[in-house]
Ligand code: IPD
């Protein structure tokens with residue numbers, strides 16, 4: 001029932017993305033900064049997702065990007081990004097998705113990320129592996145950063161900190177290491193899980209960006225930590241997800257101990 005509801009909710013949200021994608025009169029507004037966007041599709045997707053979950057589990061705790069925290073006394077918590085990659089979505093770039101993670105007693109137990117424009121549905125259940133469109137997926141085998149293909153993201157407001165996003169980016173680029181920037185953290189994570197990228201790092205994420213994707217990486221055999229190398233919590237901003245083999249070396253690059 002939990003899995004069925006997760007899949008139904010993800011698909012319901014994704015149907016909204018398909019409906020609004022490339023609509024020339026899409027209503028767009030901005031949040032804290034000029035390019036931190038929210039569209040009518042974000043709100044509509046979030047509404048149908050919440051409806052599906054509430055219908056099945058009226059007492060479960062829900063945390064969403066646009067409606068905020070809707071706590072209850074339940075040990076189950078659904079963490080929802082109704083569109084991850086909103087800037088892409090608003091520009092007709094088909095790299096965006098619905099992302100939903102399900103936590104029980106503080107532990108992520110299931111996650112789904114669906115990009116309906118590329119028809120890619122990623123799913124993981126704790127201890128049961130990760131899949132793309134029903135087929136098992138696994139992280140890459142790359143063993144060194146120098147030959148890796150990486151991906152990152154940048155926050156909407158400039159983060160002026162030692163070893164910040166630009167300092168790390170520059171370190172990799174100076175050595176000719178490819179670092180892509182797709183614009184959807186949930187998809188970045190799933191593409192690490194599928195072995196397309198060897199590593200993904202970002203300095204400022206929210207729980208809804210990573211809740212589903214980090215479990216999908218772990219279940220695909222990868223490793224996810226904060227920038228100290230400690231156990232990853234989606235309630236703090238730093239995320240490093242890799243195939244496991246380049247993880248320790250990536251920590252050194254990010255923390256300025258290697259360049
Ligand atoms: C954003 C995307 C982007 C990441 C930002 C997120 P949104 O989420 O995941 O890739 O760099 O940090 O905020 O706003 O499209 O849901």
Ligand code: CA
Nearest residue numbers: 081084085209
């Ligand atoms: Ca997001």
Ligand code: CA
Nearest residue numbers: 065081083084
């Ligand atoms: Ca979003």
